[in-house]
Amino acid sequence: MNRRTTFATLLGKRRKLPKSRQTAAFVPASSGLDPYTGSWEFEQAAHLLRRASFGPTYQDIKDAVSMGMDQAVSALLADQPMPDPPVNYAFSDDPYVPVGETWIDAPYDPNINLVPYRRASLLSWTLDQIRMEGMSLREKMTLFWHNHFATEMNVVNDPKFIYRYYSLLRENALGNFRELTKKITIDPTMLRYLNGNQNTVGSPNENYARELLELFTVGKGDLIAPGDYSNYTESDIAAIARVLTGWRVAGYRTFNPNVSVASFFNPNLHDTGTKQLSYHFNNAVITNAGEQEYEILIDILFQQDQPARYIARKLYRWFVYYVIDDTVETNVIEPLAQLIVANDYEMKPALEALLKSQHFYDMAYIGPMIKNPIDFAVGLFKIFEVEIPSALQAHYVSLLPIVDFLNLLQMALFNPPSVAGWPAYYQEPSFYRIWTNSVTLPLRREATDLLSTTGYGQGDTPIRIDVLAFVATLDNPLDPNALIDEMASILFPQPITEYQHDYLKSVLLPGLPDYEWNDEYGAYLADPNNEDLANAVESKLRNLLSAMLAMPEFYLS
């Protein structure tokens, strides 16, 4: 294809819109955390599932409509059993783990590098947990906590550690924020990642203490006095580093079959002196409590409401939108924070209130979230129920291209760019917009083109969207107008315009009258085993699907 011709054609096609055609000016929503009482239709149910899970199917959305909001949210919040662990899917040279068995407790070997296959296994398996998940909030909240209590596998390069860390987040995904903070503080991965394992009496390492305050609990405010960040001071960091001295990690990339991944407390390395916090924490004094001292500390940090406010804002940016103005602060964040405090930092009541709130279903917030790469990529597999091979090796391998894709799209799983998590959730003023630019937009397009046309994979059957099966789930695929509108309702957060509808119809039926679709698809339905008929409608549908998935509307949730 000639680059320059395409370039000119594309630019020529752009339609400049007169300002006068834009609709009335937006008034920021004044809605708050009160329960939503409006109509419960496809649009609301789809919005709930897109935000609370990854890529709902048409049937999922229809189920949520008939369940009603209360029941749908209850289903999302229901506790789920922990999944079976990842396994050795292909590496026959692991002396400890036969193919088909899990490696999560097995040692490494001095002569054979077992890290790469275990890392690939963990990544593929984790994406599969998202791909397989039904109506549940758990994986989305697990990823939320990963973004919150961020660590990097590039730094803690032991899949056994990362498995344990991510399992901790999954077990506590819908649990208690304060208790999770305690557990993560002595989690082996976190201890290694932020040098807690090198924090020693007489020579404190402040790395974890600083992030515990700045990023994990009370959050950083304005600098209001020298060394005073509104919610804590530099001297708090120094004191907390001392509180947390003495923790060590065992089992990092160990060859010893008798040593497991663990953290432990060494009282000889602990600072037994008295530590005093600042006025932000009521000048609390922490006397030596050895192994329990970190729990006492975290209880003190959570005695004020600041961690609730801080986490409420992060939930808002994860589930609703990135702009938090005074109205949102007053009507949503503050009541949400109070709900968290009133429930002793249990997260479920707050999540329930948010997902059932007027504010959540406000039209202004349906659609403005640019999907993150995981939501985008795994979502494609879920929406279209893309089949992957069931044989062990092929199953794991088939998801590895998504791992690579996420790296390219700047959302490498287990490798956020820093301890602050992904910038899309904190970096002003761009926020979600950071996901998309001249590098990542073409990659999104390549991915949707691949899945909607040729597919990928090495077997006889490429991994791709089965467009005929998908269209068969629609209510009225014989009518090209209904077909397009139904697909748009599944794929896009808000209805498309008549102009866009006509454009898509011209992709499906270039220059042909509507009844031609009815004839062709009708002929195929009457004789579905006729390959010629199937191929004819399939290629048309693939064109349509490819065009729809390339529209920026599909990048929005």
Place this chain on the structure above:
Amino acid sequence: MLTIYPEDIMKRRNFLKSASALAGVPLLLRGVGVSPFGKSSLLRFLNPDSDRVLVLIQLNGGNDGLNMVLPMDQYDKLSVLRSNILLPESAVLSLTEELALHPVMTGVKSMYDDGRLTLLQNVGYPNQNRSHFRSTDIWTSASPADEYWNTGWLGRYLTENHPDFPEGYPNSEYPDPLAITMGSIVSQTCQGIAANYSLALNDPFSLSLISVGAEDEVPDTPYGWELTFLRQAIAQTNAYSDVIFQAAESGNNLATYPENNRLAEQLRNVALLISGGLQTKIYVVSLGGFDTHANQVDANDFTAGSHADLLRMLSDAMAAFQQDLAMLGVEERVVGMTFSEFGRQIASNNSLGTDHGTAAPLFVFGSCINPGIVGDNPQIPDPQDIEPQAGVPMQYDFRNVYGSILMDWFEVDEEVVKQLLYDEFQYLPILNPCTPTASAEPSMPDAIELKAFPNPFRSSTQIAFSCEASQYVRLSVFDLRGQELEVLINKTLSAGEHVYSYSPDGLPAGTYAVRLQLGNGQAATRLVNKL
């Protein structure tokens, strides 16, 4: 918390333009005083046709300046405070009798020897913030430490000539990206009010074309805003992909770049695009990994380890890039600058690493510079007096480096620089704009004598300095965490000797820094309060 919707900001921009035409008073945007752009556009003295290029090298994580550039006159104290990491005296590369580089930085050393390098010592800002994220925001936005600005310093500069960007860009006059960030995320330095001015670029040969589908009107709601943003991003990618591809195809690299060096890879592409005729003025490249809390050196060899690896990458990449530019004949069009969000603490920790600190040295490089060393060696406190968390006291405000580059390289008027950065901006003659019309040979200000006696002191000390002419003077006291505690003098003084009698009230015992700004010069000295 006051937050403004992104699209409101665009509207406000227009409001600012018209409002400032009526009154030249600073307006409040996001609770922050900003200069009205309309006013500055009347004053601006920009040269938009200049073909000069600025390359920023961001060192993410907080670079340990004391392990990169060693004040050898302080070596004895450092050998106590950094006993588990300090480079052996015999290994370092000497620049002067009192200053040396890390031994892996042979490339930078040769640039220094060739007059291609300016080393600025002790660059930072008052009231140092030690959060990576906040301090990176401060360095990229050039805001004061206690204010939150949402625009980048280069974004504001570009707004001067391109206030409507991205609307209408690219166009026949500006077909090329105004700025490019090498990588997959655009740099905050180029964040404008309405959009980021830089294009993210990984591989100049493979920016592929993407479709926008059918565009139609959008509602004025968050949904409409984000959709519009995506459509614009797609359209611009398509438009710029063509010019970048052309430049990459016709460009060239003549020097040999080091292998397995992720910074060199980015700089090689920058040289390629410059030589290919791309008229982009600003490139931002980056190298991460400088947050060396642990194992920054090898336990058995302090000249090796993760920090040495990073410094080698930096040095090798800079040297190859400079050589390439020279061989391509574009050396006089390009200057580069390194920066990092902070230096690290003077004392090392027990993990063979260093924790977040304050000021640090930075490099400005190219052929159109005033080469040499600017600033004094940091004064390391006596080991028995060192305060917890002490960092290197700041001598130069980074905003003075930025502004001086804007003035000399992009010919921005000093008044505009003050509006873009801060009112107290001080010019530093770092660059030497290589053009025949350049004015008289600029020279660095003479060394400033700043003395305090007695020092250490109890209750009172005399701070002495002299003014060669009637000069603006700012004399202030910092603690070693980088907080500006007290401003003693902030006015114009007459020529001659001056002695300030300093009797601090309630200043705890400890080590402090007294910093003097005198005209264009700065000096800092250590002050020990014994009470």
